Amino acid sequence: MMQPAKRIIFGTLLVGLLTGCDSMFTEPPANDPESIFENLWTTFNEEYAPFEERNVNWQEVYRKYRPKVNSNTTDGELFKILSAMLEILNDGHVSLTAPNRDIFYSNKIKRDLVDNGLFNVSVLKSYLEHGYKEGAENSFIYGKIKNENLAYIYFDHVGQNFFKLSDFLNDYPDVLGYIIDLRHNQGGDFTYCLSEMGRLTDQKRLVFKSKTKNGKGEQDYDAWYEWYIYPKDNYVNKPIVVLTDRYTLSAGERTVMVLRSLPNVQILGDTTNGAHGTMIGRELANGWFYSLVPQKVKLSDNKSYEGVGLAPDIYIKNKQSGINMGIDDTLERAVEILR
Amino acid sequence: MNKILVLTLVFINMINGHAQDKPRKNSLGFNVGASYLVRQDLIFSPFQHKDFTLGNFGLNYTRRASSYQQITLNYSNFNPMVLKPYEFSDHGETQKAYPHSFNLFDFDYLVGKKVKKAQRSTLIVGGIFSANIQAMNYVYGRFGNFGYFSTLGFGVFAQKEFLISKRNQLDVSLHLPLIAWLSRSPYLVNDDEFIENIGSHSGIKTFMSYLGDGKLVTWDKLQTFDLGLRHRYNYNDKLAFGVGYTVEFIHSYLSRDILSFRNSIQLSGEFSF
Structure with a gap:
């Protein structure tokens, strides 16, 4: 074979062999405890944004937990x-996943399923007239309240289940x-x-604002970004009662923020979870995964409710005994308000 | 009857290429093969994501006339994971942690000219438009994050063709984008602009918005090249087969560092017309 061709073949293969040499990469964390x-x-x-909002001194957490880990852990x-370290954050967006283990949820309500039985889909369906509509795996359920x-x-x-809102408003004008x-x-x-x-508002309304970490420093954030709702299609102006509980979380809470901005809305039920920022995933050298929150969120009143939750206008909580008998007190109260 | 016979013979000879001995200017080709990826993107993970795939496919069209033109399209899919897939549970309900999924699309358009022709070698040089679009789904057990990396670049290419024997040819090529529009996921995976882009709930609009959020960069912010080596066997004047090896290199430190190497071995076929 010709000399230049041989040299080029050798050079190409050499480049190929050199590619992917570990020394060219940023050294990853080692796989030891x-x-x-x-x-x-x-x-x-x-990368985690709401330490201040959650009243957590992360340096103190290090001092407390680092001595517990050694090479034999x-x-x-x-x-x-x-898990114990993440539990301190009590954040509905923070979790730890490992092989053959139950996910550890930082938030106590999610972790221990506190009062989980106070909401029951079968019970709420019993309040609806025959012919109600529902999506796969209860992604949405809508219909007319019996005798009302x-x-x-x-x-x-x-998610996409929210496209059903317009159908719902059209079905019951x-x-x-x-x-x-x-x-x-x-x-x-x-x-x-x-x-x-958009159909529930007749004007542009500021609903919340957020900012995301863009560096390793404590104050490294993007500028605040304001989020609005805008009028869309046929405006619907009727009294609305929104039901919330301690499991209303994340984008569910952002939805509550949107609805709170409307003058014809009352919030009924229990305070929401208080997990407002976005969530991202991370992985560890041993293959475990965890999640964290790189963002701060404030409402239109310029206050953060991260770690606190959104309190209802009217507080009411179901009783387990009631649910067991097919009674959803919160839903019944909503009916009374609107009747 | 005689006319029909003559026309038929002419037609048959045209198909077999005997009627006129014209060089074939156009060719359509495909390639399939294996690929090995090593990729570290510090936006998503400090670890090198490595995977080997047999899912590497491509198509190309080449025209050799007064100028040399080539269009290539390539796709690969990789599924790296730090650990192998494993089971975990969520309040007792068993679930599975799956690998990440990387989908890599490459489109190149080359225009060049022969600048040096010796007895047994030819050198072609010219310009290249190179589009490199990478869509990733990083899976972290029960949820995932979407990531993207895209370059739309202009640069130069060089291709040296060595005629080893009557039927055997060796090609070496270098694609070197020099200036590019670089679009990349935000510093911490998503930010408000990223989320606003999703808000159209339209794949095309979201994709265009992601591209629009990029910036113009040159070699100081983005270093990328493709180096290829291909042996080609000309079965006849219409068909050729080959085996090729390609190295793709990407490095950028816009936002956070990304370093990626992709080594591919491909079998190819080509039809000239």
């Missing part, structure tokens, strides 16, 4: 230590009022609530 602890703590330190022990001139809709998350149930709403993509709530 102490390095894993340091990696997780440091990532939170650099087992996987089980490390999982417990990291009121219409009800439930969303279990925030002549009712006295609407109940929008966001209890146990697990969140999702809040842009759907902004795009689909």
